[in-house]
Amino acid sequence: MKAYRELDEKELLALKKDLDKQYEEAKAKGLKLDMSRGKASVAQLDMEMDFLGIIDSNSNIKTETGVDCRNYGLLDGIPEAKRLVADMIGVSEDMIIVFGNSSLNIMYDTVARCMLFGVLGSTPWCKLDKVKFLCPVPGYDRHFAITEQFGIEMINIPMTENGPDMDLVEKYVNEDPAVKGIWCVPKYSNPQGYTYSDETVRRFAALKPAAKDFRIFWDNAYAVHDLYEDKRDELLEIFAECEKNGNEDLVYEFCSTSKVTFPGSGISAIAASKANLDSIKSIMTIQTIGPDKLNQLRHVKYFKNIDGMKAHMRKHAAIMRPKFEAVLSVLEGELGGLGIGSWTTPKGGYFISFESMEGCAKTIVNMCKEAGVVMTGAGATYPYKADPRDSNIRIAPTFPSEEELAVATDLFVLCVKLASVEKLLASKTA
Amino acid sequence: MKAYRELDEKELLALKKDLDKQYEEAKAKGLKLDMSRGKASVAQLDMEMDFLGIIDSNSNIKTETGVDCRNYGLLDGIPEAKRLVADMIGVSEDMIIVFGNSSLNIMYDTVARCMLFGVLGSTPWCKLDKVKFLCPVPGYDRHFAITEQFGIEMINIPMTENGPDMDLVEKYVNEDPAVKGIWCVPKYSNPQGYTYSDETVRRFAALKPAAKDFRIFWDNAYAVHDLYEDKRDELLEIFAECEKNGNEDLVYEFCSTSKVTFPGSGISAIAASKANLDSIKSIMTIQTIGPDKLNQLRHVKYFKNIDGMKAHMRKHAAIMRPKFEAVLSVLEGELGGLGIGSWTTPKGGYFISFESMEGCAKTIVNMCKEAGVVMTGAGATYPYKADPRDSNIRIAPTFPSEEELAVATDLFVLCVKLASVEKLLASKTA
Numbered sequence: 001m002k003a004y005r006e007l008d009e010k011e012l013l014a015l016k017k018d019l020d021k022q023y024e025e026a027k028a029k030g031l032k033l034d035m036s037r038g039k040a041s042v043a044q045l046d047m048e049m050d051f052l053g054i055i056d057s058n059s060n061i062k063t064e065t066g067v068d069c070r071n072y073g074l075l076d077g078i079p080e081a082k083r084l085v086a087d088m089i090g091v092s093e094d095m096i097i098v099f100g101n102s103s104l105n106i107m108y109d110t111v112a113r114c115m116l117f118g119v120l121g122s123t124p125w126c127k128l129d130k131v132k133f134l135c136p137v138p139g140y141d142r143h144f145a146i147t148e149q150f151g152i153e154m155i156n157i158p159m160t161e162n163g164p165d166m167d168l169v170e171k172y173v174n175e176d177p178a179v180k181g182i183w184c185v186p187k188y189s190n191p192q193g194y195t196y197s198d199e200t201v202r203r204f205a206a207l208k209p210a211a212k213d214f215r216i217f218w219d220n221a222y223a224v225h226d227l228y229e230d231k232r233d234e235l236l237e238i239f240a241e242c243e244k245n246g247n248e249d250l251v252y253e254f255c256s257t258s259k260v261t262f263p264g265s266g267i268s269a270i271a272a273s274k275a276n277l278d279s280i281k282s283i284m285t286i287q288t289i290g291p292d293k294l295n296q297l298r299h300v301k302y303f304k305n306i307d308g309m310k311a312h313m314r315k316h317a318a319i320m321r322p323k324f325e326a327v328l329s330v331l332e333g334e335l336g337g338l339g340i341g342s343w344t345t346p347k348g349g350y351f352i353s354f355e356s357m358e359g360c361a362k363t364i365v366n367m368c369k370e371a372g373v374v375m376t377g378a379g380a381t382y383p384y385k386a387d388p389r390d391s392n393i394r395i396a397p398t399f400p401s402e403e404e405l406a407v408a409t410d411l412f413v414l415c416v417k418l419a420s421v422e423k424l425l426a427s428k429t430a
Numbered sequence: 431m432k433a434y435r436e437l438d439e440k441e442l443l444a445l446k447k448d449l450d451k452q453y454e455e456a457k458a459k460g461l462k463l464d465m466s467r468g469k470a471s472v473a474q475l476d477m478e479m480d481f482l483g484i485i486d487s488n489s490n491i492k493t494e495t496g497v498d499c500r501n502y503g504l505l506d507g508i509p510e511a512k513r514l515v516a517d518m519i520g521v522s523e524d525m526i527i528v529f530g531n532s533s534l535n536i537m538y539d540t541v542a543r544c545m546l547f548g549v550l551g552s553t554p555w556c557k558l559d560k561v562k563f564l565c566p567v568p569g570y571d572r573h574f575a576i577t578e579q580f581g582i583e584m585i586n587i588p589m590t591e592n593g594p595d596m597d598l599v600e601k602y603v604n605e606d607p608a609v610k611g612i613w614c615v616p617k618y619s620n621p622q623g624y625t626y627s628d629e630t631v632r633r634f635a636a637l638k639p640a641a642k643d644f645r646i647f648w649d650n651a652y653a654v655h656d657l658y659e660d661k662r663d664e665l666l667e668i669f670a671e672c673e674k675n676g677n678e679d680l681v682y683e684f685c686s687t688s689k690v691t692f693p694g695s696g697i698s699a700i701a702a703s704k705a706n707l708d709s710i711k712s713i714m715t716i717q718t719i720g721p722d723k724l725n726q727l728r729h730v731k732y733f734k735n736i737d738g739m740k741a742h743m744r745k746h747a748a749i750m751r752p753k754f755e756a757v758l759s760v761l762e763g764e765l766g767g768l769g770i771g772s773w774t775t776p777k778g779g780y781f782i783s784f785e786s787m788e789g790c791a792k793t794i795v796n797m798c799k800e801a802g803v804v805m806t807g808a809g810a811t812y813p814y815k816a817d818p819r820d821s822n823i824r825i826a827p828t829f830p831s832e833e834e835l836a837v838a839t840d841l842f843v844l845c846v847k848l849a850s851v852e853k854l855l856a857s858k859t860a
Contacts, residue, residue, distance in 0.1 A: 037502065039501055039502055040501060042498070045498070045500045045501065049487040050487045051487075052485050052486050052487050052489065052491075052724070053483065053485075053486030053487045053488075055482050055483075056482050056483030056486065057479040057480045057481075057482050057483045058483075059482065061482075068472070068475070069694060069695075070475045070692040070693065070694060070695065071469055071470065071475065071692070071693050071694055072467065072469055072693045072694055073694070100530050100531070100722065101530070101719070101721070101722045102718045102719045102720070104717070104718055104719050105717055105718040105719070108716065108717040108718065109717075112542060112546065115546060116542065116545060116546065116556065116580070124556075126546065126554075126556050126557075127556075142716070145716045146716055146717075149713070149716045150546070258719070262500040262501070262724065263500065263501050263502045263719070264499060264500060264501055264502055264503070264719070264720065264721075264722060264723050264724065265499075265500065265722045265723070265724045265725070283579070286538065286572075286575045286576055286579045287534070287535055287538040287539075287576075288532045288534055288535040288538065289531070289532045289534050289535070289688070289693070289694070290532070290694065291531070291694075292530065292531045292694060292695045292722065292725065293694050293695070294482070294692065294694065294695040295695070295722065295725070
């Protein structure tokens with residue numbers, strides 16, 4: 001394969017003619033495919049239907065401590081669900097509050113609490129002139145949407161294979177008291193699938209924030225979401241590192257079973273220090289009657305313990321792995337050596353991150369859309385939807401069937417080629 | 431029976447001696463009973479255990495519109511759950527967003543949204559110097575806790591048998607732009623069990639608030655919670671009345687199945703105008719992945735429709751009615767004619783409201799507690815837990831068994847007598 005950059009104008013024009021033809025043919029197929037969101041496939045959901053009947057009219061509906069899960073009570077979750085969730089992320093169960101079905105909702109509420117009531121006695125953020133968050137990029141669009149809605153200024157921090165650029169993180173956090181938080185997906189990051197290195201975690205745990213109400217929003221969304229048993233990433237547990245630095249209040253950690261059991265009907269949790277949990281509970285006790293304990297009980301009965309959950313995750317991996325490999329294989333086979341794009345090869349999580357030539361991402365995503373394949377919007381992986389290089393595209397291979405995925409990926413690489421050729425031609429004429 | 435006020439000091443002393451003896455005997459029993467919260471009894475929960483198996487691994491898990499309830503999607507609830515909830519409160523289903531298991535959580539979030547983002551473009555309440563809420567008293571402690579936590583000033587509005595004193599409500603709402611809301615439990619009010627009259631509802635619907643961001647927080651918690659089939663209260667539907675006045679944006683209505691199915695695992699909803707719903711959804715879409723749709727589906731499959739729900743509520747009533755009647759019978763039999771207390775006789779809801787002699791409520795509740803019967807804290811039915819007459823006590827007869835309830839009520843009337851005698855004696859010596 002010859003790199004596109006080495007082609008002269010005539011060759012590019014010939015190539016474009018051929019690609020245009022292929023694209024018109026693809027459009028004529030009238031596709032309707034979705035590679036936009038990190039959703040579990042129907043096959044994954046069908047595989048776990050026995051979850052639904054795990055509690056029925058004959059079930060014991062009491063917790064191990066004898067509390068009736070049907071009635072009011074237990075604001076912070078049932079003990080056995082705390083243990084299950086704690087084991088997912090490697091912390092002790094007394095650091096856990098178990099919530100309802102949406103960790104996004106916990107994150108939003110956590111920021112909202114900081115806005116309205118401050119952090120452990122600090123000034124409420126809504127009373128401050130300026131609040132800033134660090135946003136490793138590319139990152140998770142729904143994190144950025146939360147901070148944007150609250151009017152929090154977002155600062156891009158480049159991601160590396162080892163996590164965010166920690167020199168920059170340390171500089172901002174340790175020097176600027178307006179910097180109150182950072183969004184992190186530390187394992188199988190969204191969208192790149194990078195896992196923070198031990199050194200990165202240690203540097204996070206050793207931060208000396210200028211703002212005493214600075215918090216790390218540690219969204220451990222993919223803690224047990226390995227694609228491979230033999231080559232999975234290991235994330236250093238951050239609270240243990242924080243403790244070594246007397247920094248145990250620094251982190252809010254989030255996790256959920258949204259991609260373990262059913263996405264719409266999982267359980268979610270926050271892990272935090274005692275001081276942080278006490279503060280959160282003092283507000284929660286006004287906010288809610290507490291989470292759905294029967295659904296927590298369903299999870300406990302279904303998995304028994306973390307080993308049961310891990311065995312279940314291997315079933316998910318068996319369905320997802322071929323999809324990741326199929327996409328990666330097409331990318332390598334069709335784009336390898338062309339110099340018009342690079343991509344990540346995650347060992348877990350829900351996404352592959354693609355970097356096009358600068359200035360091509362929006363065009364590629366639009367082309368896909370016109371031909372009936374919905375990708376995550378270009379720019380979505382950046383705060384304010386503003387990708388400064390217009391190059392990052394998030395590929396979500398899990399929801400389509402394998403057949404659909406093959407068709408969608410073929411179209412995607414075609415659009416990458418076409419947009420790149422057009423870009424190169426435009427630069428030659430310019 | 432001679433009224434206590436007509437007894438002379440000697441008679442009172444003799445009475446006290448006898449009551450003291452009874453109280454010591456009661457204490458010696460070592461009771462451990464709870465009449466403090468509006469909780470369903472075990473018998474009520476056992477009666478609906480078949481709810482739990484209503485969806486199992488063989489169930490159709492799609493909505494009537496074909497959406498997979500297991501996966502992400504449908505931020506505002508599944509259509510059939512909207513219809514069920516809409517029928518509970520007599521509004522159209524396009525006015526509904528269905529949430530998770532806690533209507534308290536919706537109310538809290540609704541106030542929080544007003545604090546952070548204002549109402550349909552108004553200044554966020556957190557930016558204002560002063561925000562006030564009207565609080566019909568006695569009322570629901572958890573309402574008052576929300577407004578207290580947000581630093582909202584609460585103004586007492588006396589309740590009558592027809593609802594809040596509407597002259598006062600109109601005066602405050604129509605004249606003071608700092609008044610932004612009012613808490614209402616319009617049917618079988620907490621704790622009195624009063625239902626707002628048609629005139630009261632009409633006057634609410636015709637308010638002309640000085641603040642354009644004023645809202646009525648209409649907590650229709652007991653919409654289908656009638657104790658009697660033949661003599662139930664009917665609440666006029668408020669949105670229809672609002673429309674007649676061009677006031678359709680004035681009301682946020684809340685309801686839930688917390689006391690229909692399992693208290694910890696119900697579904698809840700808000701009803702509001704299109705403008706209000708659109709505004710709420712624009713914020714919700716950032717906040718959450720949406721509610722647990724499978725649990726919504728459970729409710730729909732269990733009840734089929736509103737008739738099924740009403741039939742189910744008759745089963746609850748059959749368990750609750752004897753308890754209400756037992757308490758009322760003891761109150762009448764033991765306290766009737768003594769002039770030391772009055773009480774309400776609700777036709778639905780979860781509470782009986784008791785008015786002791788002025789200055790006796792705290793003493794009575796403490797006496798009960800010392801003898802092993804927990805009542806709702808005296809003062810809890812008022813903002814800031816400050817009952818100016820120290821006379822209101824909320825009786826929650828539903829949770830104890832009938833046997834326990836008999837014991838607890840006997841103790842309660844004993845404590846009422848004893849506290850009243852002591853009060854009368856103190857006034858004679860003073």
